[in-house]
Amino acid sequence: MNYAQVSRRDFLKGVGVTAAAAALPVSVVELAFADETQNFTFAYISDAHIQHIKGTQFVRNWDRGLIRAVAETNILNPKPDFVVFGGDLAQLGTKEELDHGAEIMSALKHKTHYVMGEHDYYLDLGEYWSKLFGPHYHSFDHKGVHFVILNSILTFDDWTFNRWPTDTQRMLEMAGLDNPNGSPFMVGEKQRKWLAEDLAKVDRKTPVVVFSHSPIQKLYKGWNFWTEDAEEVQALLQPFETPTVIYGHVHQIQYNQIGRIAFQSVMATAWPWPYPQSYAQAEHDMPKLTVPMNRADPFFERDATGWQTIDVGAGRVSLSYNLYNNKSRRVGFNFEKGHPEDSEYQDPAKRIAPQDHF
Numbered sequence: 057m058n059y060a061q062v063s064r065r066d067f068l069k070g071v072g073v074t075a076a077a078a079a080l081p082v083s084v085v086e087l088a089f090a091d092e093t094q095n096f097t098f099a100y101i102s103d104a105h106i107q108h109i110k111g112t113q114f115v116r117n118w119d120r121g122l123i124r125a126v127a128e129t130n131i132l133n134p135k136p137d138f139v140v141f142g143g144d145l146a147q148l149g150t151k152e153e154l155d156h157g158a159e160i161m162s163a164l165k166h167k168t169h170y171v172m173g174e175h176d177y178y179l180d181l182g183e184y185w186s187k188l189f190g191p192h193y194h195s196f197d198h199k200g201v202h203f204v205i206l207n208s209i210l211t212f213d214d215w216t217f218n219r220w221p222t223d224t225q226r227m228l229e230m231a232g233l234d235n236p237n238g239s240p241f242m243v244g245e246k247q248r249k250w251l252a253e254d255l256a257k258v259d260r261k262t263p264v265v266v267f268s269h270s271p272i273q274k275l276y277k278g279w280n281f282w283t284e285d286a287e288e289v290q291a292l293l294q295p296f297e298t299p300t301v302i303y304g305h306v307h308q309i310q311y312n313q314i315g316r317i318a319f320q321s322v323m324a325t326a327w328p329w330p331y332p333q334s335y336a337q338a339e340h341d342m343p344k345l346t347v348p349m350n351r352a353d354p355f356f357e358r359d360a361t362g363w364q365t366i367d368v369g370a371g372r373v374s375l376s377y378n379l380y381n382n383k384s385r386r387v388g389f390n391f392e393k394g395h396p397e398d399s400e401y402q403d404p405a406k407r408i409a410p411q412d413h414f
């Protein structure tokens with residue numbers, strides 16, 4: 057396949073996605089191959105943070121963000137082949153929150169794969185989540201692509217098992233964004249061994265797409281935008297021709313390229329995290345960001361939230377971010393430059409000013 061073919065097909069698809077995006081705050085992922093019959097899209101919803109108050113009461117704002125994403129995913133045209141939920145379905149991992157989140161998600165008409173978030177995990181170490189949604193990590197093949205779901209929010213055993221008087225205390229400590237009592241995320245030795253064995257069966261030319269909750273990169277430790285064993289996991293992916301990692305957790309648009317691995321994040325349906333004042337605060341590999349999100353507008357409860365559709369072209373993904381109260385964005389793989397970039401705003405002359413709210 058040559059670049060012109062990919063560009064043309066991506067462009068045509070982009071038109072369709074953009075038209076849909078004008079009406080829909082959705083993230084669509086689309087995968088396009090030389091063989092047109094292999095093209096497909098999937099939708100990605102993440103970070104709903106369903107939060108129980110008491111009795112039958114839940115935080116309305118977070119409920120609404122997820123309900124909207126589910127409703128909009130159901131009317132996507134073309135229909136996505138499947139949906140991924142990227143983790144943090146619950147806020148504090150309780151049965152009430154996970155049940156309520158599962159009930160909202162049950163309205164989806166599509167098969168859904170679930171990724172574990174730290175907010176789902178640290179109360180009972182994923183036990184109840186697993187009853188609802190299945191294994192903590194697994195892989196599957198779909199139309200020539202090998203998909204891997206990792207549980208990337210594990211941490212050191214000593215922190216998990218020996219430090220906290222109660223499970224609730226452990227959950228609260230890991231739920232804080234900039235809490236110094238938290239602990240860096242990791243995939244862990246056991247799962248890395250499983251991943252190595254899983255990938256050993258896959259041809260190096262096969263597109264591999266990994267779904268994780270934390271970035272499989274070291275971006276910003278202060279907010280746990282971090283995976284302690286990122287380099288070890290990356291080393292397992294680098295031998296492939298077109299590996300991609302799609303992650304949640306950061307509640308903001310990020311994209312990056314390390315060696316052959318393309319990285320792209322997804323938005324939250326609950327709330328946005330601002331970019332750290334500058335990623336220069338921490339050592340990072342992040343390329344230049346395009347449109348910084350400052351504080352969300354407090355008068356628009358869905359500001360800077362949304363979901364995405366994803367397409368895969370020549371084994372690379374393009375994410376269309378459907379943002380509820382912001383201009384939609386599209387970040388796709390630039391085959392000439394060899395990394396993902398914003399289709400509209402990467403050129404500094406075309407940037408839009410950061411939001412400025414009071």
Ligand SMILES: [Fe+2]
Pocket residue numbers: 103105143144173305306307324
């Ligand atoms: Fe989250």
Ligand SMILES: [Fe+2]
Pocket residue numbers: 144173174175269304305306
């Ligand atoms: Fe998270």
